[in-house]
Amino acid sequence: MLTLKKIIAELDFIAKSLTKRGYNEDDIKVILHELISHDKKRKSNQQANDDLKSKMKDFSGQIGKLYKEGKQDEASKLKAEVVEIKEKIKTYDENDKELKIKIDDILLSIPNAPHNSVPHGKSEEDNEVVKDWTDPFPILEKDALPHWELAKKYNLIDFELGAFITGSGFPLFRNKGSKLKRALINFFLDEAEKAGYEEIRPPLMVNEASALATGQLPDKEGQMYYMEKDDLYLIPTGEVPITNIYRDVILKESDFPQKVTAYTPCFRREAGSYGSDVKGLNRVHQFDKVEIVQISHPNESYKLLDQMVSHVENLLIKLELPYRILRLCGGDLGFTSALTYDFEVYSAGQKKWLEVSSVSNFEAFQSNRLKLRYKDRDGKIHLAHTLNGSALALARIVAAILENFQTPDGIVVPKVLRKYLNFEIIN
RNA sequence: GGUGAGGUGGGUGAGUGGCUGAAACCACCGGUUUGCUAAACCGGCGUACGGGUAACACUGUACCGCGGGUUCGAAUCCCGCCCUCACCGCCA
Numbered sequence: 331m332l333t334l335k336k337i338i339a340e341l342d343f344i345a346k347s348l349t350k351r352g353y354n355e356d357d358i359k360v361i362l363h364e365l366i367s368h369d370k371k372r373k374s375n376q377q378a379n380d381d382l383k384s385k386m387k388d389f390s391g392q393i394g395k396l397y398k399e400g401k402q403d404e405a406s407k408l409k410a411e412v413v414e415i416k417e418k419i420k421t422y423d424e425n426d427k428e429l430k431i432k433i434d435d436i437l438l439s440i441p442n443a444p445h446n447s448v449p450h451g452k453s454e455e456d457n458e459v460v461k462d463w464t465d466p467f468p469i470l471e472k473d474a475l476p477h478w479e480l481a482k483k484y485n486l487i488d489f490e491l492g493a494f495i496t497g498s499g500f501p502l503f504r505n506k507g508s509k510l511k512r513a514l515i516n517f518f519l520d521e522a523e524k525a526g527y528e529e530i531r532p533p534l535m536v537n538e539a540s541a542l543a544t545g546q547l548p549d550k551e552g553q554m555y556y557m558e559k560d561d562l563y564l565i566p567t568g569e570v571p572i573t574n575i576y577r578d579v580i581l582k583e584s585d586f587p588q589k590v591t592a593y594t595p596c597f598r599r600e601a602g603s604y605g606s607d608v609k610g611l612n613r614v615h616q617f618d619k620v621e622i623v624q625i626s627h628p629n630e631s632y633k634l635l636d637q638m639v640s641h642v643e644n645l646l647i648k649l650e651l652p653y654r655i656l657r658l659c660g661g662d663l664g665f666t667s668a669l670t671y672d673f674e675v676y677s678a679g680q681k682k683w684l685e686v687s688s689v690s691n692f693e694a695f696q697s698n699r700l701k702l703r704y705k706d707r708d709g710k711i712h713l714a715h716t717l718n719g720s721a722l723a724l725a726r727i728v729a730a731i732l733e734n735f736q737t738p739d740g741i742v743v744p745k746v747l748r749k750y751l752n753f754e755i756i757n
Numbered sequence: 758g759g760u761g762a763g764g765u766g767g768g769u770g771a772g773u774g775g776c777u778g779a780a781a782c783c784a785c786c787g788g789u790u791u792g793c794u795a796a797a798c799c800g801g802c803g804u805a806c807g808g809g810u811a812a813c814a815c816u817g818u819a820c821c822g823c824g825g826g827u828u829c830g831a832a833u834c835c836c837g838c839c840c841u842c843a844c845c846g847c848c849a
Contacts, residue, residue, distance in 0.1 A: 380818040390830040
């Protein structure tokens with residue numbers, strides 16, 4: 331969430347930038363002013379309360395001394411006074427609690443303020459193409475197939491069996507399909523390691539505190555699988571456990587940047603999506619992803635964002651897949667993000683762009699909930715910036731590879747993956 | 758699942774009702790000194806929200822796993838929860 335300090339200091343900018351997400355500038359200003367007035371009330375309330383508490387402490391100390399000196403009467407008088415003070419403190423405490431709840435409710439409901447470069451817009455149609463694919467698309471035979479047909483033809487993925495074992499959206503990879511996936515995971519992890527990321531294997535379930543800290547709760551509660559009995563959530567992305575490494579952490583300035591990567595399966599309920607978009611691997615409940623996360627000094631975060639974008643871009647170049655890069659418009663931007671670049675890969679069999687990566691700078695929005703801070707040279711504490719990106723999401727990459735590299739003789743595996751495989755062609 | 762022990766500042770760890778936001782040691786930072794990859798000595802060293810300041814200084818309150826309670830007063834007593842460790846059981 332945004333910090334109150336930032337809202338007070340940059341109210342106009344925030345209100346203006348939130349119009350990119352479709353807010354009415356005047357409406358949001360009303361909300362923000364309400365927030366600030368709650369805060370003012372809370373501060374004056376606190377001051378009065380603190381004074382009373384101070385008095386109470388003082389009196390209590392005196393009572394102790396009076397008892398030691400045997401002055402029972404005077405002690406009793408003071409006691410009576412403290413009891414009165416306590417009553418007042420109680421009402422101040424209650425006021426404080428109420429105001430804090432109001433303030434937090436508003437703060438939690440406000441999404442991140444989009445970066446200056448974020449375009450206005452309502453939906454994905456308004457996303458800005460910052461880098462388009464200008465080379466020709468792969469030329470396929472006339473009878474080229476979409477990946478779900480190819481998967482069946484070469485026995486790579488069994489959607490029906492996955493549905494039988496679990497349900498729809500849980501594909502079962504087998505044979506060379508399974509190996510291809512393993513090769514991709516290794517390739518992505520190796521590339522991340524070369525780029526300086528520490529590889530970890532995090533838990534795949536997280537508690538409520540972790541899901542809140544990265545912003546999956548309360549915003550995307552319906553997206554996550556939840557195990558009531560143990561009060562745990564299946565992770566919708568590796569971002570959650572990775573970023574939570576830094577919950578309640580105060581870094582030194584010299585610790586920047588922190589770079590962590592992990593391969594994890596991701597679980598998403600994806601409630602309410604049907605139709606051709608969900609066919610095959612286009613949208614599934616369980617998929618694999620290699621995630622990269624950086625914790626940054628605020629001054630560096632946009633530089634690092636660019637680095638992450640080119641890291642992802644390189645992966646796609648090495649995989650020889652046609653891709654384009656989009657800058658998400660305000661309407662398509664995630665709740666917690668200030669700026670997001672999406673990567674789409676062209677899947678020639680279905681003649682469709684598939685989203686395979688999302689690289690974002692959250693600025694201090696996540697850090698605020700995470701309480702992820704750093705100490706500067708003067709010993710002052712500030713919020714760090716967090717960034718993350720998929721590098722890459724597997725299911726759709728598999729789809730694109732199958733479709734783009736199909737030939738009459740079979741599917742020719744991209745060269746970079748061959749060292750991870752004991753075959754070069756799927757037939 | 759059972760039994761036992763325990764959760765205090767970056768770490769170790771003292772502290773069973775007021776003088777404890779918290780000893781001591783280690784680590785860390787600054788300084789002095791000795792001239793040698795170090796030691797000794799001195800000083801500093803938690804976070805949050807307020808007040809205060811140009812900025813410091815200074816200052817109020819809260820926080821000793823979390824939440825509640827008892828009391829004039831709680832790290833310290835009581836209740837609930839969470840977590841960690843050890844052993845047993847079960848299990849990949």
